[in-house]
Amino acid sequence: MFNQSNITLTCVFIFTLIAIGVYRRRIRPPGPWGLPFVGYLPFFRKNPPRKCTQLAKTYGDIFCIQLGSWPTIVLNSRAAIREALVEQSDTFSDRPAFFSCKVVNNMRSLGFGSYNARWRLHSKIASTVLREFASPNKPTTEKIIMMEAEKLTEYFLENTHTPFDPHEEIFLSVGSVVYQICCGMDKDCRNDKGYLNLIKNTKTMQEFAGAGNPIDVMPWLRYVIPSKATRFVEILQTLMVSTDAIMKEHIETFDQKNLRDVADGLIFAEKKYCRNPTKNQEITKSDIFSTLQDFLGAGFDTSSSTLEWIILYLGHYQHIQEKIQKEIDSVIGTRSVSLDDIGKLPFTEATILETQRISPVVPIGIPHATSKDTVLRNYRINRGTVVLCNFYGTTRDSKVWKDPEIFKPERFLNDLGFINSSLENELLTFGAGRRRCPGDFIAKMELFLFLVNIFQKSYKIAIERRIQTKK
Structure with a gap:
């Protein structure tokens, strides 16, 4: 028979096992099993963001997967993303030592560089320079955007008689805005060989990167398919x-x-900071000059893709298109639109926000990594863990968005018909934390001025031609 001492020891043993089980569960977030060497990669198929959103329904808004050689956590809600990237920004702002990150200026670039004191200074310099030359308060910025918006509208009007694909011209026009801000507004971009080469090379890089780089998560593939690594370096x-x-x-x-x-x-920044590298976190001329590549690379695709999506949705939803036109007619009339009109066209702005919500152009952001061991919601996250932010998943959260699969711009308006700022803040279009896109204000200006200009100048002509055709 058990005596009191044996019973006590047995109870202690049982509770210890339970505690160990709970502790183990806290070491690693839950998640699906993967395969040897490749992890969960084969199960993503063609739509990783949607697959992650489905997995979140089973494992919660923080779960763990294995991406090839890398242990990875996926954050699937705005709350989880903010807890990591904002509340623990210093811990979750690093980049994984992927092959593609290493070859971009040896992980010293603004977009793919390791997170440290040097990177923080680099980020400060980049933001200061960009604000200096692209601020909404600078008339040249608005002038550049309006000039390109008018050229794009003219192109639309010249091609209204037959179906056409606006992709190339949109990419060219939006890219020209960033190029002129970075390289000079006196540039005639469409006859500038430097710009046209940059456009070509940027598109090549995007197409290559868009297909994914398996070498990043399975580095041993460099020896199996060396051409993949070589091609990336060449581009x-x-x-x-x-x-x-x-x-x-x-x-x-x-x-x-x-x-x-x-x-x-x-x-100018290089002359200021690189003369005393010891005082300025060992930042180099190469570091600062590489910022131009970050600005140009990031500024071409996101805004142009969003504008394409807006045009696509409004072509499908004629009643929303007509509502935007009525708002523009009643508020602006025949005068030229300007940045001062932001806030005066709430339904138009709501349509831009709804497009960014339902079709995020960066559904899963550039991978982050943890710079040290940490704890997130009682889960232990080891240093060097890859962190993926499923921004697509945040836009499909039924707790935040009613009927998330339906295109409804009015969801962003409050009872008074103005933009609901609290709901707007639910969007993480430009990321969060220290790695948030520094050029978000440029994108907002571009989308507003391009969209209003296109509607103001082309909509009426299109309607008139449609009426004439019916007659």
């Missing part, structure tokens, strides 16, 4: 040659008393 080097040529041209004509654009701003 990157071509892009670097383009931006190096731009910087060289600006250095030759640089005048400290007359800073013309972002490239000049970076040259």
